[in-house]
Amino acid sequence: MPYSAEISRTNPACILILIDQSKSMDESFAGQPDKLKSEGVADAVNRLIQNMVLKCAKIDGVRDYFHVGIIGYGGKLTTGLGGKLPDEVLVPISKLADKPLRVENRSRLVEDGAGGTIEQTIKFPVWYDPVATGRTLMHAAFEAAELIVSSFILSYPESYPPIILNITDGKPSDANPLPVATRLKQLASADGPVMIFNLLLSAEPKPPIYFIDDESLLLDTYSKLLFRMSTALPPKLLEAARADGFVVNPGARGVVFNADLVAVVRFLDIGTRVTTKMR
């Protein structure tokens, strides 16, 4: 059965995040005027990496269950997390654990147990800072991803299939990424094909649309393109999405439209939910 490989230090999982860094990412989320899209995405990605480190941390060290990479695409391709283009983009999670760019103190409101809230200071490690400049080289980003993911599969042919998460707020300005996405989805480890999940940030304050299974519900060509680029959620991820309260049908794609900040967090959470045991 696909997507059942055990994740271990000898067979880690690959998570590659593609982030739109075009100029428009410096605009606010629709309906959330106090939060820039670039900052909201950076917060969500940092939070994701933090959770992944915590998942892998044991008293005797951080186990390299995940190799994680970021490719930013704006006016040019960049890489985050200390990785290097073209072929050293992925970084073992233990290296990230020990070397965030900085650890910030942030405050959050928690219930005080008496009906009110109190402010609590939490540590917030930062690996990725927001960037927003230039155009939207999404096609180039997927081409870079193809190289990274195919060499990962060569190194770890038995691994849990690589996961690519693409977060964008606009149309590609270089070329149509569908052909390269289609090629990527044909790449496979022994455990199954590469997964591509896409998220489109909202342009208008409309409720997010999660994991639809029917392309005809989409009105514009660009949304249809993202739908076609996205992998259908494997059965266990479908179950996980259902357990989290999403209404999903068989064939639901890993794609989110009209995403607000909460939707970005939920997308990253479901998209990286590995459904096998880690050892």
Added chain:
Amino acid sequence: MSFVLDIRVRTTPKAGNSESQNEDAAALGPKLRRVAIADGASEGWQSGPWARVLAAECVRTPPTPESFAEWVAAARAKAPKTEATSWYAEEKAALGSFATLLGVGFEDAKDGGIRWRAVAIGDSCLFHVRGEKLLAKFPVESLGDFSNRPKLVGSETTQPVPEPDWFAGRGELNDVFYLLTDALAEWYLRERGANARPDQELDRVTESSRPPAAFADWIKSLRDAKALKNDDCTVVRVELLPLQGLP
């Protein structure tokens, strides 16, 4: 006292892990006539040491239905502590460690027979066998009951105390009890379902004349044959023997 326990224990870590990374624990109290196993969850910060605390406490001072919450609180007071040296150590240590627990104790009944009582949280399993007959299985009834999310006892006081399962029965001399962590328990039930005799296999690999490495070899052969999932594996085999019958 009319009977004694003949106890044998074997354990081996997941393939790819070292002995020190085995997060299963077993505690044996031959004089108290109690044994316990605990299976540390791999997501926890130091689930192996926490599993050892739970198993040891369960043998030393077994919990009762009336005082289970207090019993957990006392065990948590003995949970291993950590000096945080990094942001993630601080946060993960605060999230705590987790383990299943299965304990069983034997005593003389007033009518001259043998009584046993067991407590369980999660999917570590007890099987009571007489001759070829499987008399009792606890707490898991069938293969479908195994999941990736068993009930667990957390090490932190902020975590809720799970509801344990309780069981009691009567034993006879020469009855055998197997305490198995989940991977082996799943194998055991599947073999039983196929009318095989997993007890004989377990008896053979836990014979005191065989070195512990023989158990690891046997587990490896089951994993290679895809008959066993890759997990820490522990078996405690208890046989009720007449007082003068201990080998």
